[in-house]
Amino acid sequence: MKHNEVKKLQKHFSIAIIPGDGIGPEVVNEGLKVLKVLEEVHSDVRFVYDFYDWNCEYYLKHGRMMPTNGLNLLEDYDTILFGAVGAPTVPDHVSVWELILPIRRHFQQYVNLRPVKLLKGLESPLRYKSHDDLDFVVIRENTEGEYSNIGGRLHEGTPYETAIQNNVFTRYGSERILKYAYSVAESRPKKRLTVATKSNAINHTMPFWDEIVKEIGNEHPQIDVQLYHIDALAAYFISKPESFDVVAGSNLFGDILTDLGAAIVGGLGLAPSGNINPERKYPSMFEPIHGSAPDIAGKGIANPIAQIWSISLMMDHLRLPELGKLVLSAIEEVLFDGTVRTPDLGGTANTMEMGDAIVSKIREMSLKTNLGEKK
Template sequence: MRHYSIAVIPGDGIGPEVINESLKVLKTLEELHGGIRFSYEYFDWNCQYYLQNGRMMPKDGLEQLKNHDVILFGAVGDPSVPDHISVWELILPIRKGFQQYVNLRPIRLLRGIDSPLRYKDHDDLDFIVVRENTEGEYSDMGGRLHAGTPFEMAIQNNVITRQGSERILQYAYSLAERRKKKHLTVATKSNAINHTMTFWDEVVNEVRKDYPHIQTQLYHIDALAAYFVMKPESLDVVLGSNLFGDILTDLGAAIVGGLGLAPSGNINPEKQFPSMFEAIHGSAPDIAGKGIANPIAQIWSVSLMMDHLDLPELGKLVLDSIEDVLVEGIVRTPDLGGSCTTKEMGDAIVAQMKKSALTKNI
């Protein structure tokens, strides 16, 4: 019997709603597999916690999380708390403190979904973005000078390190080695950002020598954004810095059906610390409490979690079941043109998992 400890942070807005559906999926995986058990510890760290305590999590928050195998994260953000506080005091400390230097975001057109790109089909839209997750443009280096005067200024530094660049490149190459196309596309902007991005390019060109069997291309971020729309079939593994990867993956989500279908994993590949799995859609306060949020992205993140825990057959079961429900087309949330609730979508996926497991000998 394998036992896995999961820290659950439901967060704000629709976070608790979609987390509930992913927990049903985890319970179903336990029932179907028989050889695994999940235990949970819940943490009420969100914007309400901030309003009551003046911080997004306790001072020893990372210490409380570190002994868990993985973290299941809902969403963070509420109009009552500025976004830079909720993000910089909860998500980013976890990512950086636990060296979750890989942000993994699949861009895949699921069966049963049509892309807004009318001339692209499912074979054209199936790649994955690796986003550097601990430095780059989201480094907390900078500040303000002459605040409150006409001379006020703000500086935010973009930090690119050799170690950070090498390790994210090595991860991206190892991922490309396991995929059919064996192709890595790297985002840059060295024609205009002449210090950090030229250094990034130099490290790319050094590391690529160790992977001569992987086709490697460097593209300026603006051209690469156009390729996401015009020729996504040319992409396999895409690597970007923190900001570039963040922007590209929202664009990627848009071309495969929307943010309700976009999962992510914040990965510590060495498993020295827990990795964290979440949807990328945010807390969506405008629909919170209505019971209509699409839980697919959060449930798909459970599939990524299973892959990380070396349970790929369970990860595949979850993803295949999501697609089977979408292909059937009966249960759809409003963002997918239907009228079903968050719970109904989660229930349909769980029912399909149980049905599929009978034929797959899980």
């Protein structure tokens, strides 16, 4: 069945699967179990997916991270499920710049959505911070800013060698991500938006960014908006995370803040993300924010929760919020029970055991819900 034919069927969705490198295939496999059980518990939902073996091994064989028509192959899917990329055999700037970044940019996935939430059953490394204190979302600009491919090297291999990397902030790109951030803030009870800047030291792009924050803020007087310098904001992530609701940042600042956010809620093994094209003109991509972790690849101890939580975000994007909530609730129930935990969470369970526990909990919780509906 062609992907455009699949789209015509109600609640049938096509997904491109890119497991990637290292622990990527291991955690993606657990994510596929979740997709299958969601089909089982929701009879109207079907997922049709294809696998693409684009990774560093592919690069060593073909000299490319994906084929020349790779982006064309992906464009008809509803979503993309990504594992992780990176291996010691290929420089990181090659693997990232030839796989993830082209996908994000070509498909205008300009929103990188990363929840920072302390899940039930876990304790934060921060003393005295509860689940209510750690529940916000970071919105990172995903297609320009500090990760722009503008610059180069001069006089390579000489004492005069020079490297230049330019930041690129466009009005169009800044406006669309900030408008999205304001809209998310409007949908949340606190109606609060915190924006990262560094306009006291980066004297061209950051004042420009600040100006646009304020311009758009004039259209949303009901939103409590604050601009913080990135260094102070990083400190506040530790000292007063309860003050945040929606946090917006440029490509680099958002990237750094969300790794810090993951650390304060339990680690990178728990942190999901969505690379979203809000207009839905192109497929969006969902992935854990952790890397390929080559040091533990093949050991079967990787935590699959970040990958599975990314599927929860995918369900929300596909307008299946009941399934998104079910997946996240199942994760929390397994953690709250505490019997099955991977080593990064202080347990002894392997990757498959954690995935199986979440799948079983999804099935159990769905059964209870269905029985409740029949009463």
